[in-house]
Amino acid sequence: MADWTGARYDAGWLYRRIKWGTWDELGLYDNIESASINRSAFDTLKTSGSLKYFGTAPDEVDALALIYTFRDRNGQTIKQRRATVLVESDEPDYASLDGGGVRQSGSAKLYSLLKVLSDTKLKVPYTVTAGTNAIDAANKIITSAGLRTNCQSSSYLLSCDHTFAPDDSLLDVVNYLLDAAGYGSADTDAYGTVILKPYVEPTARELAWTFANDETSTLMPGISSENDWRNTPNIIVLTYETDDETYVAQARNIDPESRASLPSRSWRENSTVEQVSELDGETQEERLKNLKALARKKLLDGSSEIQYTKVKTLLVPVEINDAAGVLYSGLKRQGAITSIDTSCTPTAETNIKIREFIRRDLLVDVTGQVIAA
Structure with missing residues (x-):
């Protein structure tokens, strides 16, 4: 079994031409100087990237495989294909050489085969x-x-x-x-x-990797995070209108433990007003009760925070949408990987973003009224 957590020797990248249609492995390109691979769960094509080459540009009909290879501390040689992509080259550059002649070089964009x-x-x-x-x-x-x-x-x-x-x-x-x-x-x-394959909620996925600063660490210095709590509403107002009356329900986040709440944010109100087209209930009281319950639910649903943890690491065998954890000097996070950006260098430095939904029980104040037409 490959050891991804220990020392790596003779690490590097192979760039292999893949025959379109038959998918046979052809020869290696020896004129690619550098490359990067970007994987994003939110991008329609999921995979993109770029490369720089000298001489003749890689073929644009056949595909290109990017393969990471190294020898682990047990002497086992690992060759892991990281992506198979399409290539679109920019127009080349030319430079004169000492003694005559011209050197051709250029760059190219890489795309998922979904581009077809x-x-x-x-x-x-x-x-x-x-x-x-x-x-x-x-x-x-x-x-x-x-x-x-x-x-x-x-x-x-x-x-x-x-x-x-x-x-x-x-x-x-x-x-x-x-x-x-x-x-x-x-x-x-x-x-x-x-x-x-069927969609599986991140919380139901088996953990693929834990990024920990211990003896198994592949981490490079620095972990950062993002949280969208400032964008979460602290007031939800719902209205429902009939020919005879208008129903209004308001739910307010008054939980002092919530960073987005009215007590925590003082004058920084973030309200959302929505009109409801259908409302169950035989009586006025039932309709108002149902509208208030809906306002409460929408506030709680909308108050779920999205937190991102960003780690820099050596390349490890994970993919977007995998479940991953972070254990870093007392910091504990777990979520789904949303992006993997890899530099195709011997260290294969990789930036990974892990998304976590944070749902909290909140103290909510709900009021409502019926206004006659």
Whole structure:
């Protein structure tokens, strides 16, 4: 088993050409000087990056595999493919050489193989009909475009027709079908295979890695965090109107332990006002009670904080959407990895962001009234 926590020897990167369609491994590029890989759970293509080369640019029809390799302290050689991407090169630069001749060099952008789907527009209106197996349809679209899939089957059938516009892409259709069936949006693995699998809440995922400053540490100095608590509302106002009367319910965060609450923020009110189109209840009292309960629920839901922990580390075998923990001198965090930015150097320095939802029970004040028309 590979040892990712100890010393690494003869570390570096290999850049291999991958034949489009057959996916056979061809020769290695020896003229790529540097590269980076960026993975983001929030980006439609999930994978991007860049590279610099000298001489002839990498082929733009075939794919490119980026492979990290090192020898661990036990003498085992590890070769882990980190991404398989498409290449789009900028126009090259030229420099004169001493003694005559010209040196060509340039840079290129790297894209997920999902770009094949995102670049292909429908061109005409396209309808997926009720009764269609969403995952079978998504799988067929992907494989018809020449890509491979790793697909978990599903029996989910669409409940209604849905029509796409001519300027929608194949990826738009695929992600709609995946979302309808409760699957995560399309992503590729390190070999470029498109993964189709049900969405799993981060809290239900098995922990893939713990970043700890102990004898197993891969961390580099410095951990930072972000929290969006300043953007969370501390007042929610809901209204419901009929021909005869208007119902108003207000929920206020008055919890002194909450950083976003009215007592904590003084004059810094952050309120949201919404109109409700439907409201259950046979009597005026029931309708007002239900509106107040809804206001309370919306305030509690909206008060969930999103906290990011950012770590700098040697490259380790994790992926976006993996569950990961942080244990750092008394600091304890756990969440889902949302981004991995890797520099393709021997140390493979990597910046990772881990997102955690923080839900708290709050002290909430709820009031309501009915105003006659």
